[in-house]
Amino acid sequence: MPDQSAHNKPSIAISACLTGHNVRYNGGHKASDLCRKQLEAHFDWLPVCPEVAIGLGVPRDPIRLVGDPQHPAVVGTRNPDLDLTGPLTQYGEQMAAELDGICGYIFMQKSPSCGLERVKVYQDNGHPAAEGGTGAYAAAFCARRPDLPVEEEGRLHDPVLRENFISRVYAYADWQHVLAEGLSRGALVRFHSRYKYLLMANNPQAYRQLGRLLGSMSRDDDPQIIGPRYFSQLMQALRRCASRGTHGNVLQHLSGYFKDALSPQDKAELQHIIDQYQQGEVPLVVPLTLLKHHLRKHPDPYLLQQAYLQPHPDSLGLRNAV
Structure with missing residues (x-):
């Protein structure tokens, strides 16, 4: 039977908050016991936080998706004039090209930058649309790496x-x-x-x-x-x-x-x-x-x-x- 251990451990990119890095908007993390305890011995993690990478601080004002769920914009929750759609999209394209050695990507669910699906997209009335969207960074990354295995941490349970x-x-x-x-x-x-x-x-x-x-x-x-x-x-x-x-x-x-x-x-x-x-x-x-x-x-x-x-x-x- 194929001996997977004969090769080096596969590298998996992962939202940095899932590995315990304090990079979330509130200064905290979302460390995943599943990733850190069950999976970590078998994979080399490559932690990425696109929000920090484009220059946002820790802690920071939260951001959210707004507009068309198919093509949402990413703006500041408190300051809707802060439009981060372009920087997050460009960083997703950049990382899709640079991370050519990875064999998978685990994203943080519900995130306006990293969520793969069902991320809340707020409308002018202040309520989210019935249809969820995809985080801007994740959408740009996955569009350029359609063959790469990707999943949200929540679904891995x-x-x-x-x-x-x-x-x-x-x-x-x-x-x-x-x-x-x-x-x-x-x-x-x-x-x-x-x-x-x-x-x-x-x-x-x-x-x-x-x-x-x-x-x-x-x-x-x-x-x-x-x-x-x-x-x-x-x-x-x-x-x-x-x-x-x-x-x-x-x-x-x-x-x-x-x-x-x-x-x-x-x-x-x-x-x-x-x-x-x-x-x-x-x-x-x-x-x-x-x-x-x-x-x-x-x-x-x-x-x-x-x-x-x-x-x-x-x-x-x-x-x-x-």
């Missing part, structure tokens, strides 16, 4: 969203290693082979589409052109979270590799545990542990390379709760 995000971070890091070693036709096909079952679990339709994309690649096609197109589609596809149903389908596929190797009793036990998982009685780690047990006893080169079996380090425990 959902086990399914957390597992999905971290899986995408490691897939992104894996692709960076492929690019560093040279993107050949063979390297592209091998990468896709590793991610076939993870893709099948997250997005069965994209699994078929990307298979066709690479299957139709001729000897004359340039992998330097097809590769980025393939990877962009892959990262968009992996944003869809796998369900117990799609995981169950993949588990059935994987169990098929052992049909000639297992005794009738072992096959029945494996099927029973997959059924238990699909019915919500056990977490994903249970059938996967049994499958890995059989894979150690009956090695299969194709299965051993599958990212699905270990998309992130086991010590993160992310599949114990999905």
Whole structure:
């Protein structure tokens, strides 16, 4: 199974307040126990506070989004003549270009600079619009880095969203290693082979589409052109979270590799545990542990390379709760 520990820890940009930096408008922080205690050992944090970076002090007057939720402005709450839309947007564009070594970004939710969605956008009547907006810095950054895995810290408390995000971070890091070693036709096909079952679990339709994309690649096609197109589609596809149903389908596929190797009793036990998982009685780690047990006893080169079996380090425990 892929050894994620063989590589250096992936770098993740993160809103600086989440790592305990006292950079918020009130002089405080929003330190995240999840990030600092559960995730920190596995990632190199790159803390960023766009509001401090554009020259705002600590403490400072608060800011908020106003106007059109699709294209809000960022102004001072007490001084609406202070328009920070341009500086925050420009800094987002600047950091999108400069932070080329990161494999993900964790943003502070509800922030008028960093929130990804549902940020309050105030109207002339003093009330927020029914439709939320995106922080100005985050909007500019994400527009220029559409393939990068991004998530809000608040949403990471959902086990399914957390597992999905971290899986995408490691897939992104894996692709960076492929690019560093040279993107050949063979390297592209091998990468896709590793991610076939993870893709099948997250997005069965994209699994078929990307298979066709690479299957139709001729000897004359340039992998330097097809590769980025393939990877962009892959990262968009992996944003869809796998369900117990799609995981169950993949588990059935994987169990098929052992049909000639297992005794009738072992096959029945494996099927029973997959059924238990699909019915919500056990977490994903249970059938996967049994499958890995059989894979150690009956090695299969194709299965051993599958990212699905270990998309992130086991010590993160992310599949114990999905």
